[in-house]
Amino acid sequence: MNSEADRLRDSSRATHRGVWFACTAIAVVLLTMIVLGHDGRRIVQLLALAAPALAWMLWPIRSSVLHRIRTVGIWLWVMAFAFDGVLRAYLLDTYQAAPDSSFVQAAAANTNSRETYEYIAMHWRAVLIWSGAIAVAALVVARSAGRGVRHADRWPRVVVVFVALALIVGSIAHLSKPWRRLHPVLFWTNWHDSVHRLRANWADQHKEREMAHERARSVAPVIEKEGPSTIVLVITDSINRDNMSLYGYQRATTPRMQAHKAQLADEMVVMRNAWSVDASTLPSLRNMFNFGQPQSEQPQHVLALARAAGYKVWWMSNHDDVAIEQQHAKLANVVDIVNRVPGRAGASLDGELLDCVQEALEDPAERKLIVVHLMGAHPHYSLRFPAGQNPFDDRVDDVEEGLEKSGRSAWVRKFRQEYDSAMLYHDFVVSETLQLTRRIGRPEGYRAWMYLSDHGQEVGHGSDHAGHSPSTASGYRIPAVIWRSSPEWAPSADIGERPFRADWAGWTLAELLHLRWNGSGSDRNALAADYRWVPPDLPVKVESFVR
Known part of the structure; x- marks a missing residue:
């Protein structure tokens, strides 16, 4: 048994x-x-x-x-x-x-x-x-x-x-x-x-781009400045100007940009009161390139206008996004996308684009518009700077103490450290694009450079939150910086103190391109004498658009 x-x-x-x-x-x-x-x-x-x-x-x-x-x-x-x-x-x-x-x-x-x-x-x-x-x-x-x-x-x-x-x-x-x-x-x-949707939409997107080019040609854009011209537009992602020492932040996150400002003085304008009207990338870019009027009956696209006037246009990007590529990038003559991993998991560093920028600047075309689309500090922040290069990690400084006093959680404070490290690396990349713009090209030619972010980012500024934030002002606070090889603004104009809207950035870019066309104006161009500020209608309350 x-x-x-x-x-x-x-x-x-x-x-x-x-x-x-x-x-x-x-x-x-x-x-x-x-x-x-x-x-x-x-x-x-x-x-x-x-x-x-x-x-x-x-x-x-x-x-x-x-x-x-x-x-x-x-x-x-x-x-x-x-x-x-x-x-x-x-x-x-x-x-x-x-x-x-x-x-x-x-x-x-x-x-x-x-x-x-x-x-x-x-x-x-x-x-x-x-x-x-x-x-x-x-x-x-x-x-x-x-x-x-x-x-x-x-x-x-x-x-x-x-x-x-x-x-x-x-x-x-x-x-x-x-x-x-x-x-x-x-x-x-x-x-x-x-x-399958992409295959089906391609035909429609191609038609949309052709229509954009046709609309641009119909208004007869011209370039009002003689001689060679090179304009570099640097668009970044998720940068809050409050985290830039260029704007007074306590941590030294933008030493190179500050050095440029000290050297260039009045040639470089820092827009101290810049705002996005969107808290995410796609609507922000639509507004930016369509002059803040993407839903109008006959919207103009600044890239199509530039091409119609005679510019050779580059679009180089560290973003992998089908919508951005189809709606904006493919309007350019040359498209170069270095990142092939979409969304938050993309770990390609923005510095990968610097060789592309140099190649475009060395191109013999007489008139060039080079659009550089950076990942910036798009979450995840730890992927936006080289591994092991976080100088703010576990450092107890005034920023850390301030966050603690404000009741910010440990994970938000950790994200702030990573965000500021991403800002420091971002400062290197953005400064290099400016340095390359200044150095490469015909010495007698006109050159201009413009930098701004598509939207801001909340990293413990107004709430115990890290990431995109349509419900706080931090989601809309952005940097904007402009340099010209031959300034056409008076030092006394105090342009840097003017409030600036990212959805009107197309008008300012058109000024840098010296573009004029039937129906163009200047009252939304932040560099113009007759610039007229209109506060945007944001979904959050902003006490003042001017500090």
């Missing part, structure tokens, strides 16, 4: 060991494939989304039919993560690009079946290697998925706890929209839809 019980107990233990071995094998496949295509906290998010598959393995199922369904279901579940990881890893290894980058989406939207075959024929070795990884994963999971628990034997408490945690964590992950959209099934379904 005891021998029979021992035999059953040994058999149960062997079954449990087999199930644990199978679960471990599947977990290793999942972890390996997820790590191939993701990094940082996304690994944890993907593991949480995959956890229910492991819990399902430990759930007793007696029915042979349901057991086969579970085996197939677990195999499909795990292989979805495997395909996701391998595809992402291939794109990162080959192109340093994410699948939802405009680079990859545009390539997919612009590829037919014949081109796909030709691509595979050219890159068959790499495709074969990554396909081998998929095949190995498929074999391991296939051999393991069928070994799920069949009988309701008594499991140790640790197993019950594991199953409960896996189900709870998996449920939370699937209920969270930011996490759920990373699930391979949802992500690639949405990716497929995005590619």
Whole structure:
């Protein structure tokens, strides 16, 4: 009797060991494939989304039919993560690009079946290697998925706890929209839809750009200044002027810009009271380039006007954004986008654009407009400066003490340190664009440089919050700086104290370009003698637009 019980107990233990071995094998496949295509906290998010598959393995199922369904279901579940990881890893290894980058989406939207075959024929070795990884994963999971628990034997408490945690964590992950959209099934379904929408929208966007060029030609723009001209427009993201020592901030975040100001004196104007009227990038850029009137019946685009007047236009960017590329960048003659990872995960540093700026400045074209679109201090702040270069980390200074006295949480204070470090690196990049503009080009030619941010950022200024902030004034407080090789403003004009609106920046840029056209005016040009300020209608209360 005891021998029979021992035999059953040994058999149960062997079954449990087999199930644990199978679960471990599947977990290793999942972890390996997820790590191939993701990094940082996304690994944890993907593991949480995959956890229910492991819990399902430990759930007793007696029915042979349901057991086969579970085996197939677990195999499909795990292989979805495997395909996701391998595809992402291939794109990162080959192109340093994410699948939802405009680079990859545009390539997919612009590829037919014949081109796909030709691509595979050219890159068959790499495709074969990554396909081998998929095949190995498929074999391991296939051999393991069928070994799920069949009988309701008594499991140790640790197993019950594991199953409960896996189900709870998996449920939370699937209920969270930011996490759920990373699930391979949802992500690639949405990716497929995005590619089809992009393909469908291209024709419309192309027509919109052609119409913009036609509208520009219809108003007969001309350049009123003779001789060579080079204008550089630097647009950055998420910069709050309150964090720039150029504007009086206590931390030395902009030493190079301050050195330029000390050297250039009246040639360089710092707009002390600059504001955006939008708290996010897309509407801000639409306003900026369409003279604050993007919804008008016949909107003009400053890039189209510049081209129609005779400028060669460059658009170089560290942003990967399909909408920006289609609505603005492709109006330029030359488009150069160095970042191929969209959104907050993009870790490409703005300094990567400096070589592009130099090449454009060295181009022999007589009249040039160079638009440089920087990532600036777009969250995540820690990705906006080189690793290990955070001089404000754990430093107890006046800023840190002030934040503590204001009741700011530890995580907001940490973000402020990272934000200010991003500002310091940003100062290097922006200053280099100004230095290159001043140094390169024909010495007898006219040169101008303009810098501003699309919107501000809240990092513990008015609330215990870090990030985009349409509900606080910090979301709209921006820097704006202008330099001309031959100033055309009187030092006594005190232009820097004028309030400045980013949605009117197109008028000021047109002044720097010396553009005139039928219907152009000057009362919204911050450099003009007849400039007339009108306060914007912001969704937050601003006590004064002038300090």
